[in-house]
Amino acid sequence: xxxxxxxxxxxxxxxxxxxxxxxxxxxxxxxxxxxxxxxxxxxxxxxxxxxxxxxxxxxxxxxxxxxxxxxxxxxxxxxxxxxxxxxxxxxxxxxxxxxxxxxxxxxxxxxxxxxxxxxxxxxxxxxxxxxxxxxxxxxxxxxxxxxxxxxxxxxxxxxxxxxxxxxxxxxxxxxxxxxxxxxxxxxxxxxxxxxxxxxxxxxxxxxxxxxxxxxxxxxxxxxxxxxxxxxxxxxxxxxxxxxxxxxxxxxxxxxxxxxxxxxxxxxxxxxxxxxxxxxxxxxxxxxxxxxxxxxxxxxxxxxxxxxxxxxxxxxxxxxxxxxxxxxxxxxxxxxxxxxxxxxxxxxxxx
Numbered sequence: 001x002x003x004x005x006x007x008x009x010x011x012x013x014x015x016x017x018x019x020x021x022x023x024x025x026x027x028x029x030x031x032x033x034x035x036x037x038x039x040x041x042x043x044x045x046x047x048x049x050x051x052x053x054x055x056x057x058x059x060x061x062x063x064x065x066x067x068x069x070x071x072x073x074x075x076x077x078x079x080x081x082x083x084x085x086x087x088x089x090x091x092x093x094x095x096x097x098x099x100x101x102x103x104x105x106x107x108x109x110x111x112x113x114x115x116x117x118x119x120x121x122x123x124x125x126x127x128x129x130x131x132x133x134x135x136x137x138x139x140x141x142x143x144x145x146x147x148x149x150x151x152x153x154x155x156x157x158x159x160x161x162x163x164x165x166x167x168x169x170x171x172x173x174x175x176x177x178x179x180x181x182x183x184x185x186x187x188x189x190x191x192x193x194x195x196x197x198x199x200x201x202x203x204x205x206x207x208x209x210x211x212x213x214x215x216x217x218x219x220x221x222x223x224x225x226x227x228x229x230x231x232x233x234x235x236x237x238x239x240x241x242x243x244x245x246x247x248x249x250x251x252x253x254x255x256x257x258x259x260x261x262x263x264x265x266x267x268x269x270x271x272x273x274x275x276x277x278x279x280x281x282x283x284x285x286x287x288x289x290x291x292x293x294x295x296x297x298x299x300x301x302x303x304x305x306x307x308x309x310x311x312x313x314x315x316x317x318x319x320x321x322x323x324x325x326x327x328x329x330x331x332x333x334x335x336x337x338x339x340x341x342x343x344x345x346x347x348x349x350x
Contacts, residue, residue, distance in 0.1 A: 023077055027084055030139050033132040034088035037095050052094070059090035078147035085136035092129045099126075119320065127321025131314050138310025144303035145245075151300075157293040164298045167204065167246070170196040174291035175210065176284035179277060183235070187212030189228045189280055191252040191287060193294060195237065207237030209250040209296070222265030223276045224283075244302040251295040257283055 003011035011017070038052035063086035064079065072079045096115070099122075103114040119126045150165035161170040175192040192210025196203065216229035237248040264279035 026139055026142075027077070027080055030081065030084040030088060030136050033135055034084065034091040037129055037132065038091045052091075055094050056087045056090040060084070060087040062086070072148075075147040078143040081139055081143040085140045088132055088136040092133050095129060096126070123323055124321045127317045127319070127323075130317030130320060132317075134310045134313030134315075134317055136310070137306050137313055141303045141306030141308075141310060145301045145307070149299060149301045151298070153295065153297050155293050155295050158291055160293075162296075162298075165300050166199050167298075167300060168198045169248070169296065169298050170198070171294070171296070172196050172206075174288055174294070175208065176287045178281045178284050181212070183212075185212055185214075185233070187214050187233075188277070189213040189284065190235075191250075191284075192235070193250050193296075195248055195296070197239070197246060197248075205239040205246065207239060207246070207248045209237035209248045210235045211250055211252055222261070223268040223272065224264030224279045225261050227276050227280055228261075240305060242305050244300060245304040247297075247299040247301065249297045251297075252287075253292040253294060256292040257287060260286060 001010075003009065034056060038056065039049070060083040064083050067073070067079055067082055072082065096118075099118045100111060100114045103109060103118050104111065107114065107117075109117060150167075152162070152164045154162040154164075154169070156162060156169075156171040158171050158173055161168055163169075172194040175190075175194060177190045179188055180190065181187050190210050190212050192208055195207045195209070197205050197207060211232055211234050213228035213232050214230035216226045218226060218229060221229040234249045234251075239246045260283045264276070264283070268275045268279050
């Protein structure tokens with residue numbers, strides 16, 4: 001609307017606009033979440049800044065060098081996000097380390113005990129630091145999974161293979177089941193495949209994607225056709241891990257089965273759904289015995305789990321920051337508040 005008022009033309013706010021503006025904003029947001037903890041409130045000086053920024057900047061530079069050698073340089077925005085995340089992690093770790101050292105020097109506590117006591121006495125501060133780290137981890141997952149994702153659609157017959165990035169996908173054999181729906185979705189026919197995924201010649205995982213076919217209320221589809229004529233849904237084969245997620249989905253070739261479905265419609269009466277299931281079982285058996293090629297979609301998405309991990313860290317940091325203080329801490333806080341109230345009422349003696 002502002003663009004239309006100023007220039008006379010209304011700007012389109014679609015995916016290209018968000019890609020253009022939200023990525024730089026995300027970089028700035030993550031960078032600021034690392035800068036904030038190392039700038040002392042009302043005590044920021046050039047000397048303090050040089051001392052506090054040394055370790056975070058060195059960590060970001062080290063991440064830049066290592067990831068560039070690993071091949072991440074082909075995606076400069078993602079590489080910038082990784083460096084910002086390294087900066088945030090180093091700045092927060094530095095603050096925790098300094099606090100624990102100071103606490104140990106004053107009380108002689110062990111490192112774990114000093115860490116727990118430090119966080120307990122400064123819940124909002126250190127809970128906020130954890131939230132900063134969680135944001136950095138979350139954005140790293142978003143950057144990696146979007147910038148380095150490999151996706152490919154391939155058509156394979158049993159025994160054939162295709163390469164997607166560093167992975168090799170092999171269609172081992174088809175699967176077909178009738179009225180066997182362990183997910184409880186209501187699918188009467190389930191057609192799928194057993195896939196072997198390997199990397200550099202070594203087996204990685206076996207995936208079993210499938211597609212479920214549901215009944216329809218339309219009698220015009222026939223006694224057998226109506227059993228599978230409803231909406232069909234994909235059951236994704238997924239292998240999730242800390243480093244990457246591997247996804248596969250299948251689109252079976254139903255055109256090759258339609259002649260059998262039409263023949264079943266002619267033989268089985270509409271009022272005998274039990275015989276329709278028998279015919280459907282025969283169709284599934286035919287699919288297993290003579291499977292046509294199927295369409296597969298294969299995705300390799302790195303660090304997707306980091307998105308969920310970052311969210312959990314943010315949630316945990318929020319709990320730490322919001323957790324009510326213990327009895328002694330509340331008593332001390334109440335005493336300070338009472339003292340301030342007395343000073344405000346009668347500042348003379350002070």
